[in-house]
Amino acid sequence: MTTANRTTVTTPTGDFVHALRSHARRYHDQHPFHVRMNAGRLSRRQIRGWVANRFYYQENIPRKDAAILSNCPDIEVRRRWIRRITDHDGGNPGEGGIEAWLRLGEAVGLAREAVTDHRYLIPGVRFAVDAYVNFARTRPWTEAVASSLTELFAPDLMARRLAAFERWYPWIDPEGLSYFRARLDQAPRDCEHALEVVTTHCLSAESQARAVDALSFKCDVLWSLMDAIDQAYRE
Numbered sequence: 696m697t698t699a700n701r702t703t704v705t706t707p708t709g710d711f712v713h714a715l716r717s718h719a720r721r722y723h724d725q726h727p728f729h730v731r732m733n734a735g736r737l738s739r740r741q742i743r744g745w746v747a748n749r750f751y752y753q754e755n756i757p758r759k760d761a762a763i764l765s766n767c768p769d770i771e772v773r774r775r776w777i778r779r780i781t782d783h784d785g786g787n788p789g790e791g792g793i794e795a796w797l798r799l800g801e802a803v804g805l806a807r808e809a810v811t812d813h814r815y816l817i818p819g820v821r822f823a824v825d826a827y828v829n830f831a832r833t834r835p836w837t838e839a840v841a842s843s844l845t846e847l848f849a850p851d852l853m854a855r856r857l858a859a860f861e862r863w864y865p866w867i868d869p870e871g872l873s874y875f876r877a878r879l880d881q882a883p884r885d886c887e888h889a890l891e892v893v894t895t896h897c898l899s900a901e902s903q904a905r906a907v908d909a910l911s912f913k914c915d916v917l918w919s920l921m922d923a924i925d926q927a928y929r930e
């Protein structure tokens with residue numbers, strides 16, 4: 696597409712960003728399970744169930760990001776996006792977000808193998824996470840980038856979660872919460888880049904609408920994941 700063509704179909708970035716940000720209303724921080732978690736109303740069994748199941752999301756995030764890299768023809772984007780994979784996988788054994796999540800597991804009383812062998816993994820969680828990875832593999836890379844923008848809303852939830860865990864769940868060693876502390880810095884950096892990517896690459900009304908739809912899809916993924924956990928660990 697020529698620059699001239701592109702100019703004629705460009706729609707206002709402000710409206711686009713507003714449409715993306717307005718998805719905060721559909722974010723999983725408002726899911727009843729998270730509301731109860733942050734109000735200190737979950738049992739040890741429920742916290743353990745959430746940690747064990749969310750691990751499947753954590754371990755699939757770098758695979759999702761590798762799918763985005765493989766579909767992305769833009770070297771500048773790839774150079775920055777690749778950092779997400781090492782943030783989660785770590786540069787060496789014993790480092791990175793997946794390792795930090797396993798330590799969270801230990802802090803809540805779950806042996807590593809009990810988390811890594813998926814013995815507690817609920818079908819609905821597997822289905823939701825697999826749908827997210829599949830989306831990144833099969834959809835245009837800009838849509839997959841847009842779907843990561845739930846992270847715009849994550850830092851608030853992360854801060855509330857940290858405060859809630861320290862206040863309501865003193866049986867969890869605070870050392871185990873380092874994953875969430877790291878995300879307080881990583882999530883704003885990541886979503887700033889993702890927002891820059893979609894606002895520079897999605898210029899037509901149609902591509903912007905598809906980006907917004909991708910973010911809606913991701914809100915559904917996260918909500919479904921929480922529904923599955925909520926239902927499996929009802930008390």
Ligand SMILES: O=C(O)c1cc(C(=O)O)c2c(n1)C(=O)C(=O)c1cc(C(=O)O)[nH]c1-2
Pocket residue numbers: 756842843844845846849852878917
């Ligand atoms: O605990 C959470 O509520 C939460 C939410 C999200 C999110 O909004 O997708 C992510 C994370 N955590 C997270 O830890 C993480 O690494 C992450 C990566 C992504 C993504 O879509 O690329 N989302 C999230």
